[in-house]
Amino acid sequence: MRIPAPSAGRATSASSPTRARELSRPPGPEADWSEAWDDYLHNRDNPAGDVRELWQHTGGCGAWLVVTRDTVTHEVLEVSSHGRPSMRA
Amino acid sequence: VTGVQTTRGAIKAKKVGIVVAGRSSQVAAMAGMRLPIESHVLQAFVTEGLKPCHRPCRHLRHGAFLHQPVRQGRAGLRRRSRFLRLLRRARQPAHGRACDGGGHDADADDRQGAVLRSWGGIMDMSPDGSPIIDRTHIDGLYLNCGWCYGGFKAVPGSGFCFAHLMATDRPHEAATRYRLDRFATGRGLMDEEGTGSQHNLH
Numbered sequence: 482m483r484i485p486a487p488s489a490g491r492a493t494s495a496s497s498p499t500r501a502r503e504l505s506r507p508p509g510p511e512a513d514w515s516e517a518w519d520d521y522l523h524n525r526d527n528p529a530g531d532v533r534e535l536w537q538h539t540g541g542c543g544a545w546l547v548v549t550r551d552t553v554t555h556e557v558l559e560v561s562s563h564g565r566p567s568m569r570a
Numbered sequence: 571v572t573g574v575q576t577t578r579g580a581i582k583a584k585k586v587g588i589v590v591a592g593r594s595s596q597v598a599a600m601a602g603m604r605l606p607i608e609s610h611v612l613q614a615f616v617t618e619g620l621k622p623c624h625r626p627c628r629h630l631r632h633g634a635f636l637h638q639p640v641r642q643g644r645a646g647l648r649r650r651s652r653f654l655r656l657l658r659r660a661r662q663p664a665h666g667r668a669c670d671g672g673g674h675d676a677d678a679d680d681r682q683g684a685v686l687r688s689w690g691g692i693m694d695m696s697p698d699g700s701p702i703i704d705r706t707h708i709d710g711l712y713l714n715c716g717w718c719y720g721g722f723k724a725v726p727g728s729g730f731c732f733a734h735l736m737a738t739d740r741p742h743e744a745a746t747r748y749r750l751d752r753f754a755t756g757r758g759l760m761d762e763e764g765t766g767s768q769h770n771l772h
Contacts, residue, residue, distance in 0.1 A: 519753065522697070523767075524606050525604065526604060527607055527609055
């Protein structure tokens with residue numbers, strides 16, 4: 482699977498093995514355990530279809546990308562930049 | 571729960587069990603539930619007999635090859651790659667990548683190993699890598715899921731314990747710890763690898 486990386490200066494780039502579901506952190510400190518934190522850490526919609534994920538171009542520019550992907554067909558529907566490249570890439 | 575609506579009509583039932591590995595989240599969503607499950611693909615490749623040449627495990631850049639003795643002394647070549655686990659459908663490029671990756675990083679001997687067969691399937695991964703056999707918060711709805719990549723060999727025991735739970739409303743002695751709420755409470759997590767109770771770690 483190849484994901485076009487907008488900041489890599491090339492039309493396409495090898496996809497990275499690092500990714501995570503795009504999730505929004507619950508408000509409040511981490512020390513305050515709540516249902517919202519449990520939901521954030523453990524529960525997933527996990528659809529067979531379109532998902533929004535964070536991917537990192539680890540073999541290249543290190544950029545984090547927000548990728549909308551169909552998990553059934555592997556079709557990459559949308560890619561946009563997410564923040565600055567990580568130094569740890 | 572009052573029953574299940576199927577393509578051939580409604581089936582009424584006082585108790586309904588969800589045992590649909592690979593699709594647990596989608597079926598649970600029909601009951602309005604969100605599960606602690608992420609689905610990934612695992613692909614496996616079996617070479618011809620190469621056992622004497624192999625070290626038992628070799629870590630590669632994109633994952634690990636595990637060479638396991640399988641039937642009749644054949645060497646099993648199992649690749650659990652973080653990359654491959656992202657793909658829900660087995661594909662030819664992944665197959666080629668695994669072979670190329672193995673040949674590239676491994677000894678010259680490994681390159682001569684012809685792949686006899688390969689397969690893949692969707693794994694419902696739980697945060698701590700252990701399964702869930704439990705009631706749900708919905709009356710009469712039971713759940714058996716999260717077997718990750720270990721479910722096939724566990725099917726008889728899993729089915730027995732699940733049947734016991736559904737029939738008696740009490741977990742079988744062997745399955746008391748497979749609770750759905752262990753992630754929320756943090757009690758009784760079964761993280762056998764010691765890597766943490768978090769998705770993508772198992």
